[in-house]
Amino acid sequence: MDKAKRVVIVAYLFPPIGGIGVQRALKFAKYLVDHGWEPIVLTTDLAVSATMDEALLAEIPPQVQVVRVRDPLARLTQRVMRSVGAGGSADATAMSAQSDLVHTGGLRSRLKRWLKRFKDVLLIPDEQILWAIRAAVVGATVIRSQKVSCVFTTSSPVSAHLTGWLLRRWTRVPWVADFRDPWTDNMHFQGSGRRAGIERRLERSVMREATAITTVTDGFALRFAQKYPFVANKTTVIRNGVDPADFAPLDRAPASGKFTMLYAGILYPKRSPAVFLKALSQAIRSGRIRSDDIRVEFAGVFDYPGSSTNRELVERLHLDKVVKVLGYLSHDEVVRRMENAHSLLLIGDNDPTAHQYIPGKLYEYLYTRRPIFALLKQGEASSLIEHHEAGIVVPPDEVSAVEDAIVKMVQQFRTQGPAAANRPVPKSLTRPFQAGQLAQLMDELTYSQPRAIRAQTAEWPPV
Secondary structure: OOOOOEEEEEOOOOOOEOOHHHHHHHHHHHHHHHHOOEEEEEEEOOOOOOOEOHHHHHHOOOOOEEEEEOOHHHHHHHHHHHHOOOOOHHHOOOHHHHHHOOOOOHHHHHHHHHHHHHHHHHOOOOOOHHHHHHHHHHHHHHHHHHOOOEEEEEEOOOHHHHHHHHHHHHHOOOEEEEEOOOOOOOOOOOOOHHHHHHHHHHHHHHHHHOOEEEEOOHHHHHHHHHHOHHHHHHEEEOOOOEOHHHOOOOOOOOOOOOEEEEEEEEOEOOEOOHHHHHHHHHHHHOOOOOHHHEEEEEEEEOOOOOOOHHHHHHHHOOOOOOEEEEEOOOHHHHHHHHHHOOEEEEEOOOOOOHHHOOOOHHHHHHHHOOOEEEEOOOOHHHHHHHHHOOEEEEOOOOHHHHHHHHHHHHHHHHHHOOOOOOOOOOHHHEHHHHHHHHHHHHHHHHHHOOOOOOOEOOOOOOO
C-alpha cells in the first residue's frame, strides 16, 4: 500500500458505540482500504452511550489504526453521576443525557441545574469540545509521524470539525468536513443569544476553511450553498447507505403467522410514535383488526433518557399485548429481525425542515425489500420509498389516515401472505460504493490538486 495515502478519520461516534450514526464512519474505515487508502481513526477512549454494540468492533479491519483519545469531561461526568447514584456511563448518550437521568429533588436536582448551566456557558459547541482539542493535538502528531495525506471529520458531534479546523491550521493537510446533519440549521439546535452567535461564527469558519464539504442529502447541500455561497463548488453529496455484507442472502419471504411490524432506531420528542400508537389502538377498538392479528416491535431507544412517555402511552391505550419493546439490540440482531419482519415501520420527525432529512435506517429498510410503513412528510425520504415502490407513505399527523393504512396492510397480509417490495437497492446506495466516492474525492484533493471541487449530487432518485 502507498504509505502516502493515509487519512485520519475523526469520529467521536465509533465502535464500541453503536447506533445508525456510527455506521458511516465505520463503513468508510472498513472500505477505504479497498480503494488504496489506509485509515487512522481518532475516537474517544470512553464510550458514553445508551447504544453500546461491542460486536461492531469485529468489523474494523486489522490494518485500520484506531487511536482512542481521552475525554476528560466524560470521565468527570461519569464519576460525578456515580457519586450521586445516577448510574454508569453506559446508560446515557452524553453528559446532557446523563443529566436528564438526575431526577428532581435535593442534591440531584441541583446537580442537574449546575451541569446544564456549565454546558450552556462553557461547552460550546457541545460536550465533546475538550475531547476535540485533545484529539487535534494527538492528530497533529499522527499526521507528521505517519505522513498522513488527508483529514476527514464527521459530525455529530460538531466538535469533531473543530478538530479538523485545528489540524488544517497546524498541518495544512487537505481536510474534508462531513455533515451527517446540519449544524446551526439542525432541527434539534437549541442555541440562542450569545451561544448561537458563537456557533454560527464557528460554523462559517469551518465551512470556509475546509478543503471540501460532504453531506448526505441534496436538501442539506442546497441549504449550505444558500447560506454560504462560497461552499457551492466544494460540496459533494455522498449519501448514507447500506452494507450488503451485513445481510444474509434475501432469497426468501418471512414466515407466515402473526403480522409483525418492526421499528428500528431511536425515538425522541420530535420523532414520536404517538400518532401510530393511537391509530393502532383505534383500529383494534373499532374491530377493524384484532389484537391477535398484529405484533409491533420497537428495537432501539423507545423512550428518551429520563422519560417514560411512550411506555405510558402504550399502557394507556391498552396495547401491552400488541406492542413489544425490545430495547437496544446489536446491529446484527436488528438486521436479523428486519429480515424476518413482514413490514418495517419508519417514523419521521415532526419539524418544518423534516422533508430534507433521510433517516439513515431507511437504506437498510430498502435493502431488505420488506414493505415499509412510513409516517413521513413529503420530501427526499418519501421520494426514495415511492421510487422503489417499497411501501406506503402516510401523513405523520393524521391518525385516521394511519389507521386506514394499518388496516389495509394487515388485510392484504391475511389474504395474500407475506409481500416483498419491488426494486432492489442500486449499487450507488451501498457503503462500498460510497467509500469509493470518498476515495475519489480525496485522490483529487491530495494528488490531482484540481480546481475547486465541483459540487456533486446523486442523479438518483428524482426528488
